[in-house]
Amino acid sequence: MSEPYGQRGRALAALVLAGLLTGSLVVAGATADDPLESAYPDETDVTPSPETYVGEQVVLGGFVVETDPVVIATRASGYGQFTLVDADDALHNADEPLETDDRVTAFGTLEDESTLAVERTVTREQSETRYMFVVSALAGLWIVGRFARHWQFDRDAVAFVPRARSDDASEHGTDTRPKRDDANGGGRRG
Amino acid sequence: MVDVADLLTHVLVGYVIGMGLSFRYAWLRPAHVTLVMIGAFVPDLVKIELVAPDGLVARTLGVPFSWAPLHTLVGSLLVIGLGTLLLAPAHRKRAFALLAVGVLSHHVLDALLLTPSGEAYAVFWPLSAYRPPVGDYYLSSDRWPAVVAGCCALLVWLVARRRETDAAVRQ
Secondary structure, eight states: OOOTTHHHHHHHHHHHHHHHHHHHHHHHHHSSSOTTSOSSOBHHHHTTOGGGGTTSEEEEEEEEEEETTEEEESSTTSOSEEEEETTTTTBSSOSSOOOTTOEEEEEEEEEETTEEEEEEEEEEOOOOHHHHHHHHHHHHHHHHHHHHHHEEEETTTTEEEEOOGGGGTTTSOOTTOHHHHHHHOGGGGO | OOOOOOHHHHHHHHHHHHHHHHHHOTTOOHHHHHHHHHHHHGGGGGGGGGTSOHHHHHHHHTSOOOSGGGGSHHHHHHHHHHHHHTBOHHHHHHHHHHHHHHHHHHHHHHHTBOOTTSBOOOTTTTTOOOOOBOOOOBOTTOSHHHHHHHHHHHHHHHHHHHHHHHHHHHO
């Protein structure tokens, strides 16, 4: 099959898609409501001026400085302390009560400038950046390796096409399929 | 930045889904399985922000900027649309479908994450700011999802080998 709308049509389609994508990145940068952020104010909003958030639902992340009652500090310096009411009961991913230095993120309603009535608490390990980096790199290499092995660049079509069948038969039984492959593997014939 | 499952888990799940589909559909070859895996990776392109933070890009270009849309359904579909154009025309329809399956698996998996507010990210942005409730199953720093996905991947790989041997014997 040749390029249905010619290489120009293909370039135009790519341009439109790239334009829409770039546009969305700019629009997202311009809007206050980041799609990946929580819809609620968090500790970076609340800590400097908690009085303005009293009565609102907020998400506060920090580490535990006292356990009875649970008090967290949202800043590493120990500044930004909030008492969490019912934090242990609302804990979602651990059975034991919180201990000093545990890292927690709590969601609830700010009752006054330093008290959060907790609805949900999540505790987590120190994020293990190196582990995440290594396994993610492994995953990336795996994909790149597979793509290089199973696809090749066809200069006539200026496009990637699956490689001939011989080298992918090693992965699993492909013996029953040659006819269908011919039918849709026509990138070269264009 | 919302928490996301690690990339390896996503790619392993993509592999499992792709291989599963290849058992069902004879036209689906390893080259196609790779496409599902790539689709499962695409939303995590948002991690470019670790190298080029939003603020840096915004200052450089002089316009507001956020990588976040890459990790939404619409953004991921635009990316795989572009990717599909790199392939020869005869392969595009199927390639797009397979990439989309991967993208979908990524967003479903991330919606199962535990978040403090009990809501996931705005996956349908910019169409809707709706944040679906989360599944509360695991944290992004948990390792067991990768282990479970790895075991499933090993299993389908063994099944595939078995099928291959059986087919060779029949010939």
